[in-house]
Amino acid sequence: MKNNKEYDVIIAGSGLAGLFAALNLPESYKILIVTKDTADLSDSFLAQGGICVQRDEDDYDSFMEDTLKAGHYENKREAVDVMIRESREVIQDLLTAGVEFDKNPSGDFAYTKEAAHSKPRILHARDTTGQEICSKLTLRVRERSNIEIMEGSRVVDILISSGRCWGVVVRRPGQPPENMLCSDVILATGGVGGLYPRSTNYPHLTGDALAIALRHGIRVKDMSFVQVHPTSLYTEKPGRAFLISEAVRGEGAILLDKKGNRFVDELLPRDQVTEAIYAQMEKDQMPYVMLCLAGHTEADIPVRFPGIYQRCLQEGYDISKECIPVVPAQHYFMGGIDVDLFSRTSLDHLYAVGETSCNGVHGRNRLASNSLLESLVFSKRAALDIQKHSREEIHPEFPKPDSAYYDKIEEENRDLVSKEIRKEPNHAE
Ligand SMILES: Cc1cc2nc3c(=O)[nH]c(=O)nc-3n(C[C@H](O)[C@H](O)[C@H](O)COP(=O)(O)OP(=O)(O)OC[C@H]3O[C@@H](n4cnc5c(N)ncnc54)[C@H](O)[C@@H]3O)c2cc1C
Known part of the structure; x- marks a missing residue:
């Protein structure tokens, strides 16, 4: 049949x-x-x-x-x-x-x-x-x-x-x-x-x-x-990790350790930046590193990154004025x-x-x-x-x-x- x-x-x-x-x-x-x-x-x-x-x-x-x-x-x-x-x-x-x-x-x-x-x-x-x-x-x-x-x-x-x-x-x-x-x-x-x-x-x-x-x-x-993205917004809340796009680093953002020093070339491929962040977190005994866009870009931040800007505001951070805590997260297969x-x-x-x-x-x-x-x-x-x-x-x-x-x-x-x-x-x- x-x-x-x-x-x-x-x-x-x-x-x-x-x-x-x-x-x-x-x-x-x-x-x-x-x-x-x-x-x-x-x-x-x-x-x-x-x-x-x-x-x-x-x-x-x-x-x-x-x-x-x-x-x-x-x-x-x-x-x-x-x-x-x-x-x-x-x-x-x-x-x-x-x-x-x-x-x-x-x-x-x-x-x-x-x-x-x-x-x-x-x-x-x-x-x-x-x-x-x-x-x-x-x-x-x-x-x-x-x-x-x-x-x-x-x-x-x-x-x-x-x-x-x-x-x-x-x-x-x-x-x-x-x-x-x-x-x-x-x-x-x-x-x-x-x-x-x-x-x-x-x-x-x-x-x-x-x-x-x-x-x-x-x-x-x-x-x-499996690809891990180097920068998702650090939070202790459960749920999907919020991505902070690589374009943010592409537009000038830098990564800082707990003493405020840069520790990696931010524009290296994802896996290398991720490795460096994990190593720094271990060294600093911190659950995150800091990502700073304000003062490092010519872009008008709320206009160029409206989605990220708004979401960070909801989490209590104004990325046009201050640095934010970031941590790697699984991202792509x-x-x-x-x-x-x-x-x-x-x-x-x-x-x-x-x-x-x-x-x-x-x-x-x-x-x-x-x-x-x-x-x-x-x-x-x-x-x-x-x-x-x-x-x-x-x-x-x-x-x-x-x-x-x-x-x-x-x-x-x-x-x-x-x-x-x-x-x-x-x-x-
Ligand atoms: C936060 C974030 C930002 C990204 N930014 C970029 C970027 O800027 N540029 C870039 O190139 N890539 C980016 N990516 C990656 C990119 O978005 C994805 O890899 C790509 O869009 C995958 O498309 P897809 O159609 O294969 O899968 P998806 O878009 O994930 O779609 C999968 C679909 O399958 C459905 N589905 C799952 N299981 C079943 C099932 N059993 N039966 C029926 N339906 C099912 C889901 O409901 C969904 O509709 C990003 C990814 C994320 C998470």
């Missing part, structure tokens, strides 16, 4: 990678985006600093070298090449979708610089770049009658038969798990910050697609490559489901994009503001690759999913992914 298919493509996740994949599929395709919380609750919306772009032909070598150097030369060079060469095209796509980046008084884009970049090549919308990009893309998605967004629901498994993927198992609130069939699946479930006590990520990002991959023997890669340059996983008709995938762009350590760009370039590539093959009309039959089984594996997933990530020591705890 055969089932009729329900969708052409099902996408797990409504972050930048999921949204952009959906928008790059034809309007004749029936698309479902399943997302664990509300559509806007993704790390993509939180992005502050900006998005890299190759500014001109001359910038290629230096962009390549900055990315490779930050990644300890463990990056996949072909993937970095693709990301850089396609960067201008995807930025143009964003502009066409209505995204607005900051401009200087002469009307040109106001490029900024972040740590480990040898020149300014980062487009930004004040310090709320992710919100600007994702809110516009979400609007475009909602305008498309062929795309359905299912909020508050999670993909808990994929359906496999005859060596290929045929759909997903979804859990909607208060309902038993159900099979949803399609021709192609795109996993875009983001990072793993929810597995850490101190992270800049949303807590519901728990590497769910990684758990699915591990259970089905789908190839994963670089699972111990460079490893993930192993994919090729078209975001194809080791299972036919299963794609992975964004932070949940590993195409090798970032190597051992991601260069600041490369992640939004990488998500755009490789989710578009997945969408274009999907259009190269035909859509299935008839699917094999799959048994009705068993609630008790999924209760059990969902409980075990955190441990499964955590163990894999923590096989080698890193600084993310």
Whole structure:
């Protein structure tokens, strides 16, 4: 017996990678985006600093070298090449979708610089770049009658038969798990910050697609490559760590020890600044170091960093006048489901994009503001690759999913992914 298919493509996740994949599929395709919380609750919306772009032909070598150097030369060079060469095209796509980046008084884009970049090549919308990009893309998605967004629901498994993927198992609130069939699946479930006590990520990002991959023997890669961001606002309150973007150091902020002395070059790659901060905290026997922007920048702080300024005010600090305590926090996952340059996983008709995938762009350590760009370039590539093959009309039959089984594996997933990530020591705890 055969089932009729329900969708052409099902996408797990409504972050930048999921949204952009959906928008790059034809309007004749029936698309479902399943997302664990509300559509806007993704790390993509939180992005502050900006998005890299190759500014001109001359910038290629230096962009390549900055990315490779930050990644300890463990990056996949072909993937970095693709990301850089396609960067201008995807930025143009964003502009066409209505995204607005900051401009200087002469009307040109106001490029900024972040740590480990040898020149300014980062487009930004004040310090709320992710919100600007994702809110516009979400609007475009909602305008498309062929795309359905299912909020508050999670993909808990994929359906496999005859060596290929045929759909997903979804859990909607208060309902038993159900099979949803399609021709192609795109996993875009983001990072793993929810597995850490101190992270800049949303807590519901728990590497769910990684758990699915591990259970089905789908190839994963670089699972111990976890990035710790050097500067999150220190607080004793529980909850998501608030990021103080690298762009703050890019605009001049310095780091000070408890005696008020500088102890590191603030513009080194993230992992090196993090190491230096941990060492200084140990030496000073302090749970934080200080970050000082006031007096070290020409920028009008409340205008250039409105999000950070306001949040720090709520916590009792005026960054336009005083230093703030900062501490490293888990931030980004460079490893993930192993994919090729078209975001194809080791299972036919299963794609992975964004932070949940590993195409090798970032190597051992991601260069600041490369992640939004990488998500755009490789989710578009997945969408274009999907259009190269035909859509299935008839699917094999799959048994009705068993609630008790999924209760059990969902409980075990955190441990499964955590163990894999923590096989080698890193600084993310
Ligand atoms: C505070 C912060 C600031 C950042 N600043 C920058 C920056 O300036 N520049 C830059 O390049 N990068 C930045 N990053 C990194 C960047 O935002 C992310 O790496 C990138 O946006 C990841 O996009 P994504 O679509 O892969 O994942 P996300 O945007 O995290 O989206 C994941 C989606 O998957 C959904 N999901 C999870 N599990 C399931 C499931 N089981 N079923 C269905 N849906 C599921 C989630 O609800 C969410 O919608 C920042 C990250 C943070 C946390």
